[in-house]
Structure formats: structure tokens, C-alpha cells
Amino acid sequence: MHPVRRPPLDGEDSVNDGRPGLYRRMHPVHESAGADPARPQVFRARGLTKVYGSGEAEVHALAGVDLELHAGELIVLLGPSGSGKTTLLNQLGGLDGPTAGELWYRDIDLTHADEAALTHYRRDSVGFIFQFYNLIPSLTARENVALITEIARDPMTPEAALDMVGLSPRIDHFPAQLSGGEQQRVAIARAIAKRPEVLLCDEPTGALDVRTGIVVLEAIERVNRELGTLTVIITHNAVMADMADRVIHFSDGRVQRIHANARRARPDSLHW
Ligand SMILES: Nc1ncnc2c1ncn2[C@@H]1O[C@H](COP(=O)(O)OP(=O)(O)OP(=O)(O)O)[C@@H](O)[C@H]1O
Numbered sequence: 001m002h003p004v005r006r007p008p009l010d011g012e013d014s015v016n017d018g019r020p021g022l023y024r025r026m027h028p029v030h031e032s033a034g035a036d037p038a039r040p041q042v043f044r045a046r047g048l049t050k051v052y053g054s055g056e057a058e059v060h061a062l063a064g065v066d067l068e069l070h071a072g073e074l075i076v077l078l079g080p081s082g083s084g085k086t087t088l089l090n091q092l093g094g095l096d097g098p099t100a101g102e103l104w105y106r107d108i109d110l111t112h113a114d115e116a117a118l119t120h121y122r123r124d125s126v127g128f129i130f131q132f133y134n135l136i137p138s139l140t141a142r143e144n145v146a147l148i149t150e151i152a153r154d155p156m157t158p159e160a161a162l163d164m165v166g167l168s169p170r171i172d173h174f175p176a177q178l179s180g181g182e183q184q185r186v187a188i189a190r191a192i193a194k195r196p197e198v199l200l201c202d203e204p205t206g207a208l209d210v211r212t213g214i215v216v217l218e219a220i221e222r223v224n225r226e227l228g229t230l231t232v233i234i235t236h237n238a239v240m241a242d243m244a245d246r247v248i249h250f251s252d253g254r255v256q257r258i259h260a261n262a263r264r265a266r267p268d269s270l271h272w
């Protein structure tokens, strides 16, 4: 791949000289903090804009987003329906490109990366979790996770990934034999088995009841804490803001406000 590279940012060391440096800097950061400048910057967006359609049908889904996200952070992204949350997540995950503006992932310019570079980026660096689990019905939990570990660069075993989300006892079950929360935890194991630096979750508890939702959040929080995975969770549920390092309030395609929590609440202390 031929990503466009930039010089180190303020506060960065000088190992940003190619892929080895890129990966050397992915080790977990465990301190719980808000926008801690000591954490390496992972994403940097400037004036990120996404316009869908044209003429009268034009929708400014992103209307100039300026944002920095740092290694190991747990971010909750809150905002009304249609405010552009999924659009932003798709940009961060390299699933879609912007109309204007800049988006950097470490020293890779995602806005100008070609398809091959984006595929590489998604495969190596990003795990996705959606509201619906998208498991393959004819494969067991272990086999669903193994699909990903077989193509990953430095994966954990499917057994280790399923153990992280508390599913060892269900490893040989098919999706139809699992509850919704268990299926979502298989999806989490599948997303994190390749040890991505970034975990992007679009309403991961949207289809679940409160108790099950909390178990799923505990699994996500554990991955964030133990693997140091920068995690972004989109939700409509304002209660989940308490479990974040930082909460991004989004509306009309823009960041309206960012709030840093002095302490993160444990998922099992959340009630809604
Ligand atoms: N592929 C697309 N084509 C046209 N318009 C789109 C497309 N995707 C999103 N939009 C529009 O962009 C705006 C932002 O959509 P987005 O899905 O990002 O919102 P959201 O904040 O995730 O909403 P929700 O909470 O309902 O999921 C909406 O007005 C939506 O209709």
C-alpha cells in the first residue's frame, strides 16, 4: 500500500517512519483518563464533511467534524437519530470516504488512501460491532470467530477470544442455540480476535434488554481495558455515557460538545 505520510505531531516520538513504527506504537495504554495528551493520537479529523445526494436531495451528514481520538480511549458517541453518528463511524472504519476534509489514522491519510490500502487498514486495524450480529448460522461460535483468525496477521485463538467475552461454555454452539446477548458476544469475540487497535460499535446493545446489554458492555469494556483497544460506542442511551473516558455529543453532523469523565463507571453500575 502507498499511504500518504505526514511528519510526527506535537508530542509524538519519531518512530512514525513506516509500518514497523506504526505497529510498534499499538501497545496498550492502561491509564484511565479523559483526553489525556500523553496517549498517542490514533485519529485526527479536520473539517470532515460528508454530503449525500445532490441538489434538493442533498444531505450534509457530516458538516465539518474536528476530532482527535487517542489510543486506549473508551468513547461514547451520543446524538439524535440522523445526526451523522453512523456516517462518522463508517469514515473512521474506512468503509466510506468523505466529500471534503481530512481524516488521519496515525500516519495514514484515510481520505486519500486507495481501495487496497483501505482494505488493508480495515483487515488489520479495525473491528466492527453492529446492532445485529451477522453471524453465519451454519457455523458454531468457534467457527464464526475462526473465519477471521484465519486471515488475520497476529490473531489470538478463537478459544481465547471467546473466553474474553465469557463464552467458553458455549463455544461449540450454533447461533440459533445462543441468546441474543450471547450472539452479540460471539460478534465481539470475532471483532477482537485479530487484536485490532480500533473497535467501532454501532448501537451494540440496541437489540438487547437491559441485563443482557450490560453483559455485552462488560465484554466491550474488558476488551478496551485489557487489550488497550480504542473503542467507540454509538448509542442513544445517555446512561452509557458514564462508562466512557470521553463522551462526544453529536448533532447536525457536528461535534457539539465533548465531556471527559473523571472516572469511568463500571457497566454493571449502569441502570436504565
Ligand atoms: N447512503 C446514504 N445515502 C443518502 N443519505 C444518507 C446515507 N446514509 C446516511 N444518510 C443520511 O445522512 C444523515 C445521517 O445519517 P446517519 O445514519 O449517520 O445518522 P445516525 O446519527 O447514525 O442516526 P441513527 O441514530 O438513526 O442511526 C441522515 O439524514 C441520513 O438519512
Ligand SMILES: [Mg+2]
Pocket (backbone or CB within 6 Å): 085, 086, 087, 202
Ligand atoms: Mg446510526
